[in-house]
Amino acid sequence: MAIAPESLAQFAAFCERERCPFAVIGTATEERQLVLEDTAVESGDQKFPVDMPMEVLLGKPPKVHKDVTTVERELPAINLTGVALEQAVIDVLAHPTVASKRFLITIGDRAVGGLTHRDQMVGPWQVPVADVAVTLADYKGFKGEAMAMGERTPLAAINAPASGRMAVAEAITNMLAAPIELSKIKMSANWMAACGEAGEDAALYATVKAVGMELCPALNISIPVGKDSLSMRTQWSENGVTKKVTSPVSLIITGFASIDDVRTTLTPQLNAEEDDSTLVLIDLGRGKMRMGGSILGQVLNQSGNEVPDLDDAKDLIAMVDAVNALRAKGLILAYHDKGDGGLLATVAEMAFAGHVGVALNVDMLITEGDGISDSRMDSGEGKNWGKQVSGRREDLTLRALFNEELGAVLQIKTADRTEVLQVLREHGLIQCSHTIGKTRPVSSPVDAGKGELQVWRDANKVFGATLSDLHQVWDAVSWKITQQRDNPVCADSEHAAAGQASDPGMHVQLTFDPQVNVAAPFINVAAKPRVAVLREQGVNSHVEMAYAFTEAGFEAVDVHMSDLQAGRAQLKDFAGVVACGGFSYGDTLGAGIGWARSITFNDRLSEQFQAFFGRTDTFGLGVCNGCQMFAELADIIPGAQDWPRFTQNQSNRFEARLSMVEVLESPSLFLQGMAGSRLPIAVAHGEGFANFQFRGNADQVVKSMRYVDNHGLPTEQYPFNPNGSAGGLTAVTTDDGRFTAMMPHPERVFRNVQMSWTSGDKSEFSPWMNVWRNARKWLG
Numbered sequence: 129m130a131i132a133p134e135s136l137a138q139f140a141a142f143c144e145r146e147r148c149p150f151a152v153i154g155t156a157t158e159e160r161q162l163v164l165e166d167t168a169v170e171s172g173d174q175k176f177p178v179d180m181p182m183e184v185l186l187g188k189p190p191k192v193h194k195d196v197t198t199v200e201r202e203l204p205a206i207n208l209t210g211v212a213l214e215q216a217v218i219d220v221l222a223h224p225t226v227a228s229k230r231f232l233i234t235i236g237d238r239a240v241g242g243l244t245h246r247d248q249m250v251g252p253w254q255v256p257v258a259d260v261a262v263t264l265a266d267y268k269g270f271k272g273e274a275m276a277m278g279e280r281t282p283l284a285a286i287n288a289p290a291s292g293r294m295a296v297a298e299a300i301t302n303m304l305a306a307p308i309e310l311s312k313i314k315m316s317a318n319w320m321a322a323c324g325e326a327g328e329d330a331a332l333y334a335t336v337k338a339v340g341m342e343l344c345p346a347l348n349i350s351i352p353v354g355k356d357s358l359s360m361r362t363q364w365s366e367n368g369v370t371k372k373v374t375s376p377v378s379l380i381i382t383g384f385a386s387i388d389d390v391r392t393t394l395t396p397q398l399n400a401e402e403d404d405s406t407l408v409l410i411d412l413g414r415g416k417m418r419m420g421g422s423i424l425g426q427v428l429n430q431s432g433n434e435v436p437d438l439d440d441a442k443d444l445i446a447m448v449d450a451v452n453a454l455r456a457k458g459l460i461l462a463y464h465d466k467g468d469g470g471l472l473a474t475v476a477e478m479a480f481a482g483h484v485g486v487a488l489n490v491d492m493l494i495t496e497g498d499g500i501s502d503s504r505m506d507s508g509e510g511k512n513w514g515k516q517v518s519g520r521r522e523d524l525t526l527r528a529l530f531n532e533e534l535g536a537v538l539q540i541k542t543a544d545r546t547e548v549l550q551v552l553r554e555h556g557l558i559q560c561s562h563t564i565g566k567t568r569p570v571s572s573p574v575d576a577g578k579g580e581l582q583v584w585r586d587a588n589k590v591f592g593a594t595l596s597d598l599h600q601v602w603d604a605v606s607w608k609i610t611q612q613r614d615n616p617v618c619a620d621s622e623h624a625a626a627g628q629a630s631d632p633g634m635h636v637q638l639t640f641d642p643q644v645n646v647a648a649p650f651i652n653v654a655a656k657p658r659v660a661v662l663r664e665q666g667v668n669s670h671v672e673m674a675y676a677f678t679e680a681g682f683e684a685v686d687v688h689m690s691d692l693q694a695g696r697a698q699l700k701d702f703a704g705v706v707a708c709g710g711f712s713y714g715d716t717l718g719a720g721i722g723w724a725r726s727i728t729f730n731d732r733l734s735e736q737f738q739a740f741f742g743r744t745d746t747f748g749l750g751v752c753n754g755c756q757m758f759a760e761l762a763d764i765i766p767g768a769q770d771w772p773r774f775t776q777n778q779s780n781r782f783e784a785r786l787s788m789v790e791v792l793e794s795p796s797l798f799l800q801g802m803a804g805s806r807l808p809i810a811v812a813h814g815e816g817f818a819n820f821q822f823r824g825n826a827d828q829v830v831k832s833m834r835y836v837d838n839h840g841l842p843t844e845q846y847p848f849n850p851n852g853s854a855g856g857l858t859a860v861t862t863d864d865g866r867f868t869a870m871m872p873h874p875e876r877v878f879r880n881v882q883m884s885w886t887s888g889d890k891s892e893f894s895p896w897m898n899v900w901r902n903a904r905k906w907l908g
Contacts, residue, residue, distance in 0.1 A: 144690070163176060164176065198331070199327025203420075206419040206431075208523050211424075213525065213529075218601055220470075223427055229606065230256050239873060241671070242876040242882060243882070245390045245882065249884050250481045252887075253483060257480065259276065259302045259465050260276045260305045261275045262274050263275075267675045267679075267879070270389045270391055271388055271389065275382065278380075279378070281375075284331065287434075287437070288334055288377040289334045289337070291376075292335040292336075292379045293339065298467060301465035302465050306385075306390070307389060309452075310347060311348055314350060318355055318356070318380040319357070319377075320379075320380075322376075335377050343438070360374065394463035395463070398461070400484035400569045404541070404543070407538070407567070408545075408564070409536075410560065410561050411533060411535045411561070412535050413436055416533065417533065421435045422531060436532050436534065443556075449555055450552055450554075454551055459547065460538050460539070461540060462478055462539035463539075464536065465535070466537060470530040470531050471531075478537065480599050482567075483631075486581050489583075491584075494521065521585065529583065539567065577592075579629055581595060581598055596627045598627075599626050600623070607619060634786070635838070636887050637840070638805045642888075642895040645901055646902060647904035651681040658685055661706055664688070666715075667708050668709065669875060672875045677706070680903065682903075689726060703747070705748045706748065708753070709751050709754060709813075709873060710753045713726075718815070720758075720760055748866065750870070751874070754869070759771050762824070765867050766863075770824050770828040773822045773823050774815055774816055774818060774819065775815050779850070782813070784812045786809070786883070787847075787872065788837065789872060791806075796830075797866060797906040798899045800865075801902070809872040813851070816850070817852050818853040826854065829857075830862065832868060833859030834859075859871065859872070882894070
């Protein structure tokens with residue numbers, strides 16, 4: 129980075145405080161000359177090994193001209209003769225591209241920063257099916273940002289320009305779950321190709337032209353940034369034979385857009401509370417059902433010769449406008465864009481997220497002709513036609529369920545069907561919009577399809593399976609990977625729990641009113657009490673923690689451990705301390721141990737902390753890494769002698785989840801009035817197992833919070849208890865309640881809008897805000 133000379137001293141102070149080493153490596157001058165000096169050499173040619181004009185380095189390179197030739201590939205059409213629908217469903221749902229990606233998602237911290245609104249996990253069963261990522265712009269308002277990706281690389285082996293158009297369009301249909309405007313979308317393009325291989329340069333040129341010169345201008349979208357990797361080939365020799373694999377043109381699109389209100393973001397979770405709802409398919413393929421490059425084709429080892437495509441950019445624009453119009457009227461209950469695996473996989477994922485049965489009817493999707501100008505239409509008196517060409521009907525059914533043309537499935541109230549179709553008609557989409565089925569909630573008067581995914585054609589059920597069985601198929605890839613990577617016992621436990629029909633899902637049950645601000649009488653009546661938000665190298669949850677304390681009426685002060693060591697800050701000036709989450713010192717000595725040792729091995733700091741802990745008018749909170757650090761300081765915290773050490777989770781991995789906890793009756797000042805409440809909370813740690821083997825007393829420790837399952841019962845079952853602690857223990861406190869250590873992150877979910885799922889009002893603070901309000905009330 130470049131620093132103004134007059135700011136160097138201030139920059140050096142910043143670096144010293146943050147323990148960040150730096151070096152000044154040069155100066156910028158007016159002279160357009162790049163000079164490298166070797167200060168160890170007194171004179172001679174090696175004194176300045178580099179001394180060259182900048183124009184030599186940065187001058188315009190000559191334009192590259194290439195003479196390329198398009199290679200036409202003759203490929204056979206996909207043949208679906210004899211393909212059994214049931215086997216196709218199983219094979220497609222089990223394909224790694226379609227199957228659950230939870231094995232990747234739950235090892236990544238998605239709540240860090242406290243500004244996440246929509247992560248991959250959806251609904252009270254936390255199913256990984258979200259279309260779009262949505263973050264908040266700040267901790268107070270509801271503006272934010274939507275991000276999604278699009279890629280259809282398999283299509284490029286057949287039709288590279290189509291794969292590029294589909295990648296751009298898929299990013300947009302994913303983002304459309306959020307209230308985006310096309311004019312606000314910016315994209316990043318990651319291009320990959322095996323340039324120099326026969327036909328690949330021409331395919332790359334054609335794709336760039338299709339995307340950059342045709343589609344994006346038509347959509348009024350720009351791609352200001354991107355990167356490329358143009359040597360996507362690998363070559364080796366085996367038994368004297370040279371072998372080579374090349375990748376087709378691949379375009380990975382990342383879309384970004386600012387949005388005015390994240391609260392209107394839609395999810396794929398089907399609403400199971402609505403007695404009578406209808407599913408509507410918007411099919412931008414307009415009935416073409418092109419199967420090339422599809423997952424069904426892949427499991428059949430067939431590529432196909434005609435791929436899905438965005439034939440008219442106006443259709444995509446109309447779909448964005450129509451969905452936003454329906455959203456504004458509150459007419460959409462659930463939204464899921466159609467992608468890998470086709471309609472069947474799309475609806476299955478929606479059903480998994482909502483734990484509600486679905487009965488699909490494909491009659492409208494496999495009708496050929498219009499019955500007037502084309503006598504192939506199979507309706508009315510033409511029903512005998514269906515019997516005569518049953519093979520054709522089965523073929524069309526497979527194509528309808530597994531084609532991967534652009535589109536989306538909407539869940540709407542059946543009572544709103546006419547109004548919804550009118551909006552689609554006004555946007556020119558009525559001819560490609562079809563009612564394709566209904567949900568079958570427990571309250572439905574129709575029993576057929578409850579707890580199942582069914583497919584109907586010509587008044588006959590042609591497929592049916594329980595959601596729990598299908599969910600097990602869909603989850604199998606993650607299960608098999610985690611069996612090899614993690615604790616296999618935990619992997620088996622999580623897989624067994626996936627999709628269980630008896631699982632009621634997460635819930636919020638409170639013993640207090642979260643809208644009553646218990647701190648209100650104490651705010652603005654005197655000077656704000658100061659709380660030290662402690663930081664150390666690697667801590668990353670301090671900003672959201674500081675905001676929560678500030679919102680509760682405190683003056684939150686950023687205190688780096690180097691401030692205490694240098695005397696720039698002293699704990700005697702604070703009423704409270706909070707140690708935040710993260711990875712202090714990279715946890716190289718163990719979770720929180722390095723942070724704690726920096727205190728106990730430093731006489732000055734040890735005396736400060738002991739004096740602070742010993743005062744009767746102070747409090748302290750340790751969260752996640754701060755909890756681990758507090759536990760290591762238990763010997764100098766009065767009343768903490770029975771606390772455990774927090775060690776590696778029993779799953780042998782980092783756990784990032786939304787988990788159910790119950791607040792226990794305890795003296796913890798932070799949790800007063802909350803005992804008996806059960807609600808979700810963010811979890812993100814690799815070492816949260818309450819281990820009494822090395823220190824503490826499991827019988828005497830004062831417990832303040834524990835994990836519970838979705839039935840509300842204390843649990844050691846994985847993944848409901850993500851760390852495996854006995855009795856679900858995840859928070860402890862002292863005898864007088866002044867100091868509390870907890871592994872979960874309430875500071876990341878102090879607003880309902882920060883929760884991956886909640887039944888609470890997204891406009892309000894979450895019940896966890898009481899943690900900080902209670903602290904303010906305690907001080908008086």
